[in-house]
Amino acid sequence: MRAAVQRVCEASVTVDGAVVGAIGPGLLVYLGVAADDGPSDVQYMLDKIPNLRIFNDDAGKMNRSVREVGGGILVISAFSLQGDARKGRRPSFDAAARPDLAEQLYRELCDALGRTGLTVARGVFRAHIDVASVNDGPICILLDSKRTF
Numbered sequence: 724m725r726a727a728v729q730r731v732c733e734a735s736v737t738v739d740g741a742v743v744g745a746i747g748p749g750l751l752v753y754l755g756v757a758a759d760d761g762p763s764d765v766q767y768m769l770d771k772i773p774n775l776r777i778f779n780d781d782a783g784k785m786n787r788s789v790r791e792v793g794g795g796i797l798v799i800s801a802f803s804l805q806g807d808a809r810k811g812r813r814p815s816f817d818a819a820a821r822p823d824l825a826e827q828l829y830r831e832l833c834d835a836l837g838r839t840g841l842t843v844a845r846g847v848f849r850a851h852i853d854v855a856s857v858n859d860g861p862i863c864i865l866l867d868s869k870r871t872f
Contacts, residue, residue: 724764724828724868725804727753730777734797734856736846743852744844749794750775751856754832755804756825757818757869764868765828769835772796777862785862795842799854800829822849 728750735745752772757764773790780786789796802825806814819825826848837843846852865872 724757724760724768725755726768726772726866727801727804728772728775728777728864728866729753729856730859730862731797732857732859734854736797736799736844737853737855738847738850743847744797746795746797746842746844748792748859749842750789750796751854752796752798753801753804754798754829755801756820756828757805758820758824760820760824760828760868762831765832765835767868768832768866769839771866773836773839773841775864777864790839790841795844796836797844797846798829798833798836799846799852800825800848 731749731751733747734751735742737743750772774788776788777785778787778789778792802816802819805819806816807818808814820828829848833843833845
């Protein structure tokens with residue numbers, strides 16, 4: 724499971740002209756599920772995402788988590804994070820999970836994040852979406868549950 728985690732001032736997702744999820748300050752998370760992902764990968768992301776210390780403290784150092792600053796999390800399913808462009812110019816998505824598994828694990832992570840007391844918004848799985856965000860920093864952290872980077 725891979726995630727691109729962006730610190731944002733605000734973010735929203737729109738489907739067919741209607742906003743279906745939005746947050747103020749917090750984290751915009753693009754999540755890519757791999758074919759071999761399972762519950763341990765969900766747990767890894769559940770431990771990492773809400774506890775990343777990427778918000779500034781009173782001294783201006785990145786030392787606070789989204790939980791500590793009272794921010795929200797917008798989670799967007801993004802199979803393209805599993806893309807492999809090392810060979811040629813057209814990415815291969817062979818490592819991406821089948822849609823049924825990807826949706827199941829995406830929902831499990833969103834639900835688990837919500838149970839922590841955080842405000843969690845999400846996109847619509849497999850829909851064509853428009854994402855709008857105002858990045859803060861910009862700060863963008865890459866996570867991989869298999870720890871390949």
